[in-house]
Amino acid sequence: MVQQLTPDTAALVIYPESDGQPMADNTEQFQWIVKIKENLEILFALQDNVFVAGNLLWYAVQGDVKVRQAPDAMVVFGRPKGKRGSYKQWEEDNIPPQVVFEILSPGNKTKDMANKLLFYQRHGVEEYYIYDPQTNELTGLLREQDNLEVIEEINNWVSPRLEIRFELTPNTLEIFSPSGRRFLTSVELDQIREHERQRAEHERQRAEHEHQRAEQERQEKEAAQLQLEEERQRYQDLLARLQERGIDL
Structure with missing residues (x-):
């Protein structure tokens, strides 16, 4: 039997603001997370209805603390800037993050990444980018109806939502803003x-x-x-x- 949450019982649910996991496993991963998040903040600094966050727990379903992920970086169009301990989707006009980023490290497990993909696919992410600094590999996925499909040609790809461009050089990933300014x-x-x-x-x-x-x-x-x-x-x-x-x- 499935217990239905009432407004009173839902209000009693505690949503932790930390999953107990470190933000990054090494300095390179941390630098990439900060670089992407901060440059996205700069990119949308003048747009009040674009919320950017890094390593913030996203709860997708009210009353179920297990239905959550903490993208390394995420962008939400249609939500105001401001402080949040976590992103509770039902308190945000039920708007999910449209774009998420994950930076890989040796500690990432295949099962965990598969779970992330299923979560993002199930809960409305439109664009999902995964970068591995060690191998210099970038994977992008774009929503097509109910599924996130791999972008076949990712080099020089321009994000439909963010309008940023990804360029893979022999040694690293470069990201450029719509104006052509390189992420720094x-x-x-x-x-x-x-x-x-x-x-x-x-x-x-x-x-x-x-x-x-x-x-x-x-x-x-x-x-x-x-x-x-x-x-x-x-x-x-x-x-x-x-x-x-x-x-x-």
């Missing part, structure tokens, strides 16, 4: 910010130098005009004195 690590982003800061400072110093030079030229011009006026006045005074003595020039 936090260190690379900081280096760019520092470069821009130094460039701005250089431009400020150059502008200040130009201002000082222009001011010096203005002062020199005014001094020359003043000197010319003084010379003209002395000449007029001399003419006046000569005329007083009856000497006309």
Whole structure:
């Protein structure tokens, strides 16, 4: 007999905010998770109705704490940004994450990955991307009706939802935003910010130098005009004195 949850009993269910598993098994996996999640945050920073999260537990069915997954990164269109301890789908207008990412590590088991695929397929994910940094292999799956089907040609694939482009080089995966900007690590982003800061400072110093030079030229011009006026006045005074003595020039 299946016990039906009433609103009162459903409210008593506790949904843990952690599954007890580490976010990543190694530094490379962690770096990739952070890189993808943070760049997606940047990409959709100005869109209030796009929620991006990393390693957040997603509960798909109210009252059943076992029906859950924690994608390494996920994007939900149609939901506001904000803090969440977990993503309870029934509290989010029943909107599932449309795009999810998983970064593989040696600790990933085939059974676990199969369960993830079945979960994402069953609960409405539209795009599912799996990247293995060790082998530099990217797998993409796209929803076709009720199933997630493998994308046959993933190199240079453009995500229908995110509009980002995946490019597999001989050594790594590069991801590009719709504007063509490459997804960067936090260190690379900081280096760019520092470069821009130094460039701005250089431009400020150059502008200040130009201002000082222009001011010096203005002062020199005014001094020359003043000197010319003084010379003209002395000449007029001399003419006046000569005329007083009856000497006309």
